[in-house]
Amino acid sequence: GRAAVVIVAAGSGTRLGYGLPKALVPLAGRPLLAHAIDGALGSGVADRMVVVVPPGDTELTALCAGYATDGAHLTCVPGGATRNESVRAGLRALGPGTDYVLVHDAARCLTPAEVFTGVLRALRAGASAVIPAVPVVDTIKSVAPAAAPGIAPESVTGTPERAALRAVQTPQGFRLGELLRAHESAASWTGERAAAVTDDAMLMELAGTEVFVVPGAVEALKITTPMDLLLAEALVANGYE
Numbered sequence: 001g002r003a004a005v006v007i008v009a010a011g012s013g014t015r016l017g018y019g020l021p022k023a024l025v026p027l028a029g030r031p032l033l034a035h036a037i038d039g040a041l042g043s044g045v046a047d048r049m050v051v052v053v054p055p056g057d058t059e060l061t062a063l064c065a066g067y068a069t070d071g072a073h074l075t076c077v078p079g080g081a082t083r084n085e086s087v088r089a090g091l092r093a094l095g096p097g098t099d100y101v102l103v104h105d106a107a108r109c110l111t112p113a114e115v116f117t118g119v120l121r122a123l124r125a126g127a128s129a130v131i132p133a134v135p136v137v138d139t140i141k142s143v144a145p146a147a148a149p150g151i152a153p154e155s156v157t158g159t160p161e162r163a164a165l166r167a168v169q170t171p172q173g174f175r176l177g178e179l180l181r182a183h184e185s186a187a188s189w190t191g192e193r194a195a196a197v198t199d200d201a202m203l204m205e206l207a208g209t210e211v212f213v214v215p216g217a218v219e220a221l222k223i224t225t226p227m228d229l230l231l232a233e234a235l236v237a238n239g240y241e
């Protein structure tokens with residue numbers, strides 16, 4: 001079976017505070033997207049790649065064109081207003097002949113090769129859906145608006161058992177046909193229902209598919225805040241790439 005990687009890079013990056021699309025923000029002097037593409041190519045899991053960029057973008061598109069010129073089988077398509085729409089655009093751009101797809105966040109640009117290969121290995125072993133994950137270090141609580149106002153805005157409604165929780169990363173791997181079906185059925189969702197879809201595996205869970213979990217890596221952090229970028233700079237400076 002042939003595999004492809006879809007890298008979603010259509011986010012605005014407002015939380016990084018750079019006034020640039022996040023995938024253009026420099027890390028060790030190069031855009032996050034360049035690190036992400038290099039990481040995915042270097043893992044060797046796929047020869048075909050689709051990069052999803054912000055609608056109207058020119059800079060990231062030019063970066064992708066440079067890879068294509070260098071011989072990488074890489075195409076670039078415009079994304080949507082939500083991550084979910086961007087993934088859908090990327091999946092639709094994959095032609096026939098792709099059996100497996102690894103959907104990856106450009107923001108997780110330091111993901112080690114072993115995470116890509118571990119996900120693909122589980123797909124080849126028969127999984128329809130595979131996610132990389134790490135144990136959570138914090139105790140996680142659910143909250144709701146506080147009943148007694150004037151003290152604090154929220155209070156706790158529950159504490160899920162920490163040992164059973166995982167922080168989920170990308171690339172998330174799927175049989176392409178099944179993920180496409182799940183995405184097409186979610187394409188008409190709006191409002192809170194659409195906003196609640198924060199990863200691709202969730203759509204497979206809703207379809208009743210078993211989602212397998214393989215080891216992720218702490219250095220596969222999603223670069224979201226200025227502190228994440230500091231940490232990523234330190235990781236690169238210490239040879240983590």
Ligand code: C5P
Pocket residue numbers: 008009010011012022023052079080081082083084086087104105106107108222224
């Ligand atoms: O916003 P969030 O941190 O969840 O974004 C995760 C990934 O999804 C990022 O790599 C971002 O570029 C991508 N994304 C996208 N299209 C959007 C929003 C986010 O491709 N509309």
